[in-house]
Amino acid sequence: MTDTPITDARTVQPMGELSPHTEGPPLIEATDAGRQLALRWSNGNQARFPLTWLRDHCACAECRHPMTRERLYMALEVPEQAPAMRLEDGNLILTWADGHVSRFDAVWLHQRRPGQTRDDAVPSRRPWAQDYRPTRVAHADFMAGTAGERAWLTALLRDGLVLLENGPLADEEVRRLAGRIGPLRATNFGARFDVKSKPNPNNAAYTAIGLALHTDLPNWRNPPDIQLLYCLENDAEGGESTFFDGFAAAEALRRQNPEAFRRLSETEIDFRFQDEEHDLVWTAPLLSLDEQGQVIEVRLNNWIRDTLRLPLEEIDAWYDAYRAFWALAQDPRNRLEFSLAPGEMVAFDNRRVLHGRRAFDPSTGRRHLQGTYLDLDMCESRLRVLARRG
Amino acid sequence: MTDTPITDARTVQPMGELSPHTEGPPLIEATDAGRQLALRWSNGNQARFPLTWLRDHCACAECRHPMTRERLYMALEVPEQAPAMRLEDGNLILTWADGHVSRFDAVWLHQRRPGQTRDDAVPSRRPWAQDYRPTRVAHADFMAGTAGERAWLTALLRDGLVLLENGPLADEEVRRLAGRIGPLRATNFGARFDVKSKPNPNNAAYTAIGLALHTDLPNWRNPPDIQLLYCLENDAEGGESTFFDGFAAAEALRRQNPEAFRRLSETEIDFRFQDEEHDLVWTAPLLSLDEQGQVIEVRLNNWIRDTLRLPLEEIDAWYDAYRAFWALAQDPRNRLEFSLAPGEMVAFDNRRVLHGRRAFDPSTGRRHLQGTYLDLDMCESRLRVLARRG
Secondary structure, eight states, rough: OOOOOOOGGGGGGGOOOOOOOOOOOOOEEEEEEEEEEEEETTTTTTEEHHHHHHHHOSSTTTTTTTTTBBOOOOOOOOSSSOOOOEEETTTTEEOTSSSEEEEEEEHHHHOTTTOOOOOSOOOOOOOOOOOOOOEEEHHHHHHSSHHHHHHHHHHHHHEEEEESSSSOOOTTTTHHHHHHHHHOBTTTTTEEESSOSSSOOOGGGGSSSSSEEOSOOTTSSSSSSSEEEEEEEEOOOEEEEEEEEHHHHHHHHHHHHHHHHHHHHHOEEEEEEEEESSSEEEEESSSSEOTTEEEEEEOOOSSOOOOOOOOOOHHHHHHHHHHHHHHHOOOOEEEEEOOOOOTTEEEETTTTTEEEEEEEEETTEEEEEEEEEHHHHHHHHHHHHHTTTT | OOOOOOGGGGSSSSGOOOOOOSOOOOOOEEEOOOOOOEEETTSEEEEEEHHHHHHHTOOOOOTTTTTTTOOOOOOOOOSSSSSSSEEEEEEEEEETTTOEEEEEHHHHHTTTTTTOOOOOOOOOOOOOTTTOOEEEEEHHHHHSHHHHHHHHHHHHHHHEEEEEEEEEEEEHHHHHHHHOOOOOOBBTSEEEEEOOOOOOOOSEEEGGSOOOOOOOTTTSSOOOOOEEEEEEOOOOOEEEEEEHHHHHHHHHHHHOHHHHHHHHHHHHEEEEEEEEEEEEEEEEEEEEETTOOEEEOOOOOSSSSSOOOOOOOOOOOHHHHHHHHHHHHOOOOGGEEEETTTTTEEEEEEEHHHHHHOOEETTTEEEEEEEEEEEEHHHHHHHHHHHHHH
């Protein structure tokens, strides 16, 4: 075991956090309340913290690695007696029975009062309204620094879709843009794919046919989160891109046809992609809900919907529900449709927003998009890091 | 829209499937049963298929793309009247009211009788017994062809852990091995990482300290599935690898302390990793259950467990439950411990099997592992493809 170097406290971010906790009220009182401490701040807020919690959250260099900021302390014992306590500059200093000293920043504690939720730069998801128009960010603004990239990420995470415009017609630009956010998410189609018609397609995207609205790779446990499609050429007739907010549509279905909604959210079906090298299968409902009943994922892809394996008496009802959801996707009021111009990139949440395209005629011109996927985690992380800059 | 070429049926895999469906009983009877067909096979089995299901599963070149094998037909309409039907060589031929002809292989239908489950080469998970010893596969056998790789994948998916031995001491061998299965899963630590002590670690793995049993990256929505660790050097004192079947332990906890099990499976906590470039947070219970109450994921990582944000009255009870689960991990009967030899690789299911290592003394020798992650989907896919070869 190497010795943990004791780093000068001024060179370590206080409390092992990189997010700010500098502005807020100082503590004005700390009292022993049995197996808890009762604290009061200058703004009148009060809270109790269990001794176990306080010991576990000690941020000294022995309890948190000063370089990695990771917790080294394992809360194996319940502190048997209350520590000696004092306030210093409005912060809390505890000296435990074994002599260990823990220092707690008053604002850090205030932000973490039991039951408080975590502040987060990541916005809530907002369903598309009837007049929804995508946020557009100029490529130059995205590249210039915090504000453009932050606007782009915020719109993407809130609306599930965002456009970048006036970008260069450069091969692999999509890879460069994605690489600012995080590593590419590779799948059985590789880390970066070209959407254009190919002579021996193993996937409908690589033909010129129209693509009905769909989710990419619902046959994976975790379909790709964010899809980026960068347009390099688009002068063939047709080929307009279409998008559809699956979450908004699922809520509409819940209102209009609760039985269809229930069936699509409770019935697991198989999705499967097979070629010479792959056989990727996953079983999931078309609509996934969280424990509060909120829709958190849509999986719709008619091409790779596998054999419907249900009890006989459920089959016709499932098709009825499927058709009801599909009918919503046919309503032009629920969908966006536009032609991507060369130098434009659309990014969207593949697990929320369905995408498709109209057929194009490859004899009239070329259509070439370059695509890749990103993890939502890295998009959220990037937004939190940009938000540190205030 | 391009014309879909009509491919000679003999050059297309029947029914658009690559998995075998050649051996099985022929049909001997098909009768109209209202909105269903009633079928009988030569082995006496009978089943009914709704007309909608049959129309939806037509595998002709118009309804399934002959190259991609993807479904082109969208089941928007319920067939209004029963098709004309006949048996030909024991297979079912339907002629629909609009003249469309669907041919169904008898064995394919037999395998897909409503309510039947899907055959799968992927084994069920088996918890470690007291005398569990990992399957070992020689590197040469893994590389030689189907049998070795299939044995390795089967053990990995069944036991959550498998060893490869007698491999070369070659830089990046782990990348070559993983690349046979699928693309590397990249994270904030890159696509391939070196586990050795580093001067400015941003993670405890890059130090020489002991690593308590843990899950990698529980602060991601989807932590990496399969971790591969290939040993290139290991002559420092200490550094033994430890493993622990989180699923078996969770079941033990459920028996011994149902209240602790309930609390760890119902209480969501935050995991968070922060450095200058990242702020990755996810909220999940320590034990995730499926709808049947089966444990499907363990997330335990004391280093990046973030602030415990719970209502005051739940905090002490959560720590009690955490300690109870942790105590199981301390019992040597529940854990594997061994030294990886140079040329050996361990692969394990990171969402099931916790891993750790004893501290090592870098002044006594070198320890160097190269690691990467794979998606479980690609491991399962590869096993299904290998199983096609019989």
